[in-house]
Amino acid sequence: MRKLALPDEILLSIQQPARYIGGEVNMCVKDPKDVAIRFAMCFPDVYEIGMSHLGIQILYDMFNRREDTYCERVYSPWTDLDKIMREHKIPLFALESQDPIKDFDFLGITLQYEMCYTNVLQILDLSRIPLHSSERGEDDPVVIGGGPCAYNPEPLAEFFDLFYIGEGETVYDRLLDVYLDNKKQGKSRFEFLKKAAGIPGIYVPAFYDVTYKEDGTIKTFLPNNLCAPEKVTKELVVTLDDAPYIEKPLVPFLKVTQDRVVLEIQRGCIRGCRFCQAGNVYRPLREHGLDYLKHYAKKLIETTGHDEISLSSLSSSDYTYLPELVNYLIDECSAKGVNISLPSLRIDAFSLDVMSKVQDVKKSSLTFAPEAGSQRLRDVINKGLTEEVILKGAAMAFHGGWNRVKLYFMLGLPTEQREDMEGIALLSEKIAETYYDEIPKDQRHGKVQIVASSSFFVPKPFTPFQWAKMCTKEEFLERAYIVKNKFREMKNFKSLKYNWHEADVTVLEGVLARGDRRVCAVVEAAYNNGALFDSWSEYFDNSLWMRAFESCGIAPDFYTVRERGLDEIFPWDFIDAGVSKEFLKREWLLAMKEEVTPNCRQRCSGCGARGFGGGVCYEDKN
Amino acid sequence: MKIRIKFLKQGSMKFIGHLDMMRYFQKVMRRADVKIRYSEGFSPHQIMSFAAPLGVGITSNGEYLDIEVTETESSAVMTNRLNQVMVDEIRVLSYKKLEDSSKNAMSIVAAADYTLTFRERYKPEDLDGFFEKLRGFYDQNQILIVKKTKKGQKDMDLKPLIYDLARKGDAVFMKVSTGSTDNIKPELVMESFYEGQGWEYPGFTFQIQREEVYGRDGAEGRLIPLEQYGEDIE
Incomplete structure (x- = not known):
């Protein structure tokens, strides 16, 4: 029998013991004695969420191709096991070998959303690794952070030895080689960090000092060690087809959130929505070739046995070979009883035709993401979706048999006025009217159902809105009520539904997204107050955070509602994410003028990403 | 064509629940490229049914599932093909063809064998004494228990539903009634025994x-292991 870290008595008294036993199909098995590097890869949330993440699967596969390295996985123990592990003093372990994380050389933690930060501390704490990088010794694992939140790592700077900025496929090999070399020479952890700081994309927070002005903004942010560069440039795969993809993804026993084959068709986005961090930091858009995707689609269905395949990208409709790929999938999958899921498609004649082939029209709903209620505000955010296009798409869909529509909006966007908020209700109403106008009574499948949801806008680093003032909790809720009341006035009120996101957690997300090093203390205090699984509404407790802000003497408003000056030094300015600050500034000013910027295929806007030497910037220019 | 598959589920796989096992085998069928039949309709599902769900925490050397296929290779080839795409602690033991008129495993389950091994810290010091008392328990004419049902409580005689209860080395062996009616869990028998002794x-x-x-043979009422209902495919 495989060795398990937890005894039967514990495993049989907690929810979903399968979260902690490993042993899944396609799990990598190595003898830890045969390798020189042990790497624990962590997603700091519950197993079902973490196992759904594509990036970890890619890195897991990539690391394990190295004979000298064994990469294993670890996720956040759910609250029931968390309690037991503390009571019984059981150290956190990796799923594969079931060995304690503390015995590993590296602990890599992916940071996909801000509200996982207390779970990062849980992972360190349960692993018995000192929370602060400065307190770690030669025997502790090197703790690495990566993922989208590493584009502003400062609120976690004290807890990590280094951050990897950008796409993981490029310099990890070099980092591991440097580590091995350092180890062979019997040199210290500090020596390794110095060498690591010289690798492109690697940021060692301890090698930088920050000073502040009297008003609390940053005065200087400078390296204190000769090994550390002033600017850390993000890493990126220039030619996607050159990077390894997964051959045999792990297939969990439990039903995880993303229980399907995920095929990444492209990285980056040409659209330039001004609120979107992913659309900026993953620039330039790079596509996979059609043959590459056909090969992997077939292979991954064979090696996993999944009954569904999903295409992953920020905007699938922009993929050059989408019709060819989709037709191939329809042929390949229908014979094997495999479903196809196509998220992030623009609604048009092509996508409706495809969707009617791959899903049950009666059971599925149409999704639009206008993001803002009025054309004026959609111009401000550079969301190139017009009311005309939405209504035309909806009409086509209604004729095709659909009668359910989902709409996604944001509230609290810069320059937002009452008319913009009310526009959410008006647009929803117009879609409902389109249904009743277009479809004769005897051909309707019941009422039209329109569900509009709004989240609250959080300004993110490396977006044109990084200067924007965020709303307070009260302002957010006030805006949601304005929308809700407007919905009540609509003629087709009964066909419309309106939901909005929680406001407390959004404000906190705002602090963590644009926070600086001083916020580390707040995260730690919140964790010590008991905050954990903050992204789970049933566990989120705002009061634990408010007490933390108070005890640390830090005002959340400084990070959220303060309007930032154009010349302010941001905590993340030391990172070169490809898009220049000049470009972002230009976009911010254009937004204020309600002017749109064309997408990358229409015209280059000189964002700076062209410097990477690939992708959409060089299309048709060979 | 109807196929009956026997498999074992050992070690850490005892923590995988029944629903997850069903999903596991659905994926196994696709990985092994078994030509399984699908139901009609917009979202077709594989024709597959399990004999008797196994509780979380219990290991097994004799689990069964029935499938329908449109074509197949020999039992030996298929067993091998399935095992190549399975995890180590779940193994296919046999793959047999059933008569087209056969009832599915779930509907004919009548009994099951269990071995109960003491976890080290719960092992009685006086093992011989323990088994002597167990013998006495089984020799009673009636074993009355109070069974909790949805409607409340109900008196019930366990004795006719326990077909065998004996010592096997240091472990307890039992053969008990299983299936949709009179499903007896081994824990229920042991609880009743311990209670009768005044033990916790x-x-x-x-x-x-x-x-x-096992299923039960119609004419003689003999218990027949489920795999014996099928024939090897040469």
């Missing part, structure tokens, strides 16, 4: 293992 029955006393599942 700690939750983790035994590691339970299912050994075999």
Whole structure:
């Protein structure tokens, strides 16, 4: 029998013991004695969420191709096991070998959303690794952070030895080689960090000092060690087809959130929505070739046995070979009883035709993401979706048999006025009217159902809105009520539904997204107050955070509602994410003028990403 | 064509619940490229049914599932093909063809064998004494228990539903009624025994293992292992 870290008595008294036993199909098995590097890869949330993440699967596969390295996985123990592990003093372990994380050389933690930060501390704490990088010794694992939140790592700077900025496929090999070399020479952890700081994309927070002005903004942010560069440039795969993809993804026993084959068709986005961090930091858009995707689609269905395949990208409709790929999938999958899921498609004649082939029209709903209620505000955010296009798409869909529509909006966007908020209700109403106008009574499948949801806008680093003032909790809720009341006035009120996101957690997300090093203390205090699984509404407790802000003497408003000056030094300015600050500034000013910027295929806007030497910037220019 | 598959589920796989096992085998069928039949309709599902769900924490040497296929290779080839895409602790033991008129495994389950091994810290010091008392328990004419049902409580005689209860080395062996009516869990028998002795029955006393599942022969009422209903495909 495989060795398990937890005894039967514990495993049989907690929810979903399968979260902690490993042993899944396609799990990598190595003898830890045969390798020189042990790497624990962590997603700091519950197993079902973490196992759904594509990036970890890619890195897991990539690391394990190295004979000298064994990469294993670890996720956040759910609250029931968390309690037991503390009571019984059981150290956190990796799923594969079931060995304690503390015995590993590296602990890599992916940071996909801000509200996982207390779970990062849980992972360190349960692993018995000192929370602060400065307190770690030669025997502790090197703790690495990566993922989208590493584009502003400062609120976690004290807890990590280094951050990897950008796409993981490029310099990890070099980092591991440097580590091995350092180890062979019997040199210290500090020596390794110095060498690591010289690798492109690697940021060692301890090698930088920050000073502040009297008003609390940053005065200087400078390296204190000769090994550390002033600017850390993000890493990126220039030619996607050159990077390894997964051959045999792990297939969990439990039903995880993303229980399907995920095929990444492209990285980056040409659209330039001004609120979107992913659309900026993953620039330039790079596509996979059609043959590459056909090969992997077939292979991954064979090696996993999944009954569904999903295409992953920020905007699938922009993929050059989408019709060819989709037709191939329809042929390949229908014979094997495999479903196809196509998220992030623009609604048009092509996508409706495809969707009617791959899903049950009666059971599925149409999704639009206008993001803002009025054309004026959609111009401000550079969301190139017009009311005309939405209504035309909806009409086509209604004729095709659909009668359910989902709409996604944001509230609290810069320059937002009452008319913009009310526009959410008006647009929803117009879609409902389109249904009743277009479809004769005897051909309707019941009422039209329109569900509009709004989240609250959080300004993110490396977006044109990084200067924007965020709303307070009260302002957010006030805006949601304005929308809700407007919905009540609509003629087709009964066909419309309106939901909005929680406001407390959004404000906190705002602090963590644009926070600086001083916020580390707040995260730690919140964790010590008991905050954990903050992204789970049933566990989120705002009061634990408010007490933390108070005890640390830090005002959340400084990070959220303060309007930032154009010349302010941001905590993340030391990172070169490809898009220049000049470009972002230009976009911010254009937004204020309600002017749109064309997408990358229409015209280059000189964002700076062209410097990477690939992708959409060089299309048709060979 | 109807196929009956026998498999074992050992070690850490005892923590995988029944629903997850069903999903596991659905994926196994696709990985092994078994030509399984699908139901009609917009979202077709594989024609597959399990004989008797196994509780979380119980290991097994005799689990069964029935499938329907449109074509197949020999039993040996298929067993091998399935095992190549399975995890180490779940193994296919046999792959047999059933008569087209056969009832599915779930509907004919009548009994199952179990071995209950003491977890080390719960092992009685006087093992011989323990088994002597167990013998006495089984020799009673009636074993009355109070069974909790949805409607309340109900008196019930366990005795006719326990077909065998004996010592096997240091472990307890039992053959009990299983299926949609009179489904007896081994824990229920042991609880009743411990209670009868005036002992407390700690939750983790035994590691339970299912050994075999049986159907009942119509004419003689003989118990037949489910795999014997099928024939090897040459």
